[in-house]
Amino acid sequence: MTNQEIATGAAGSLLDHLVGLRDELICSGYGPVRSGAHLELFVDLCGWTTCQGLAPSELTGDRIAAFLEDRQARGHLDLVSTVGATPLVSYLVRIGALPTQVLVLPEGPGRELLERYRHYLEAERGLVPRGVDRYLKIAVRFVSACEVDGSINPNLRR
Secondary structure (H helix, E strand, O other), rough: OOHHHHHOOHHHHHHHOOOHHHHHHHOOOOOOOHHHHHHHEEEHHHHHHHHOOOOOHOOOHHHHHHHHHHHHOOOOOOOOOOOHHHHHHHHHOOOOOOOOOOOOOOOOOOOHHHHHHHHHHHHHHHOOHHHHHHHHHHHHHHHHHHOOOOOOOOOOOO
16 A cells, blocks of 8 residues: 555545546436446445455456455345446546456366467457457357366357
């Protein structure tokens, strides 16, 4: 944590962006109910960050995923996935409050294949992180569909 984050508290430095997020949601066409849900998600993230003793700069993709898992375990049914949290996370990354997020690959038999694919997209194709994430999201769904009994079955036909 930086001295400023210690002085204001990790959540305090994030909460400074609450009004900006609200304005962003309104400009993006979110109505009052959905905006309220996303603002609640934001406040929940701030509280979780404080409980975990994390600075905003430490909120990487895997920590955001851990927050969302914890949120779901606490009984929340709405905005518990990375897709649901995208407006919040994208806004905070864009204004520099969070580090650039890297898609977290799921554990399992397809992880090595997905990591090799990520390397190919970055090194061979030269894609920017946003493009890599777009292709990886599709690949994650495909590889997950090919998992059978804890291994990848490339001959799977549906």
